[in-house]
Amino acid sequence: MTNLEGKQAPQFTLRNENGDNVSLADFAGEKYVVLYFYPKDATPGCTTQACDFRDSYEDFSKLNAVILGVSPDDEASHTKFIENKGLPFSLLVDDNHEVSEKYGVWKLKKNFGREYMGIERSTFLINPEGEVVKEWRKVRVKGHIDDALTTLQEITKA
Template sequence: MEKLEGLQAPLFSLSNEKGEVVSLEQFIDKKYIVLYFYPKDSTPGCTTEACDFRDAVKDFEELDAVILGVSPDHEASHQKFIEKHGLPFSLLVDEDHAVAKQYGVWKLKKNFGKEYMGIERSTFLIDPSGTVVKEWRKVRVKGHVENALTVLQELKK
């Protein structure tokens, strides 16, 4: 997959944890979007990442940014994950991996000698015009949210 940085973000509409349709377009011309793809609700790395975003959500909101998480999990799983960890942002359902494929994050993965298709943990920072201004692929959770916040702060200066 070629880099998306500098290109228009692929537009999409997905259901959130409440079954409401969330479209990327509803934020364009209004906010920055922190779109993060993660493999699975309630797994250690994904929980840490979600809680790091939760803990920094006010800082992102002050910079006119909205956080959206995307994984292949279903609504009920997202709802449980949000309730358990007090997540103040929507998690979007991409069960058929269509949006993950658009963003080039649906990849062949290897774990314990097994190969399977899954989400490569990635984050895309999209500006109010709908352009991907920064992308992080193969994200390491530790320090990632702080890094994303720093990049956004620099852009807003």
């Protein structure tokens, strides 16, 4: 997958944990979107990442940004994850991995000698004009949210 930085972000509409449709276009002209793709609800790395975003949620909000998580899990799984961890943002259902494929994060993965298709942890910062201003692929959770926040602070100052 080619680098999306500097390009228009692929448009999408996905269901959130409440079954409501959420589109990238909903935020056009108004908000920055921190779109993060993660493999699975309530797994160790994904929980740490979600909680780090939760703990920095106010800082992102002050910079006019909305956080959206995307995984193949269904609404019920997302709802339970949100309730268990007190997440203040929506999680979107990409059960057919169509959006993950558009963003180039649906990849062949290997784990303990087993190969399977799944999400490669990635984050995209999209400006109000719908352009990807920064992307992080193959994300390592530790320090990632701070990096994303710092990048957003620099962009919004410019």
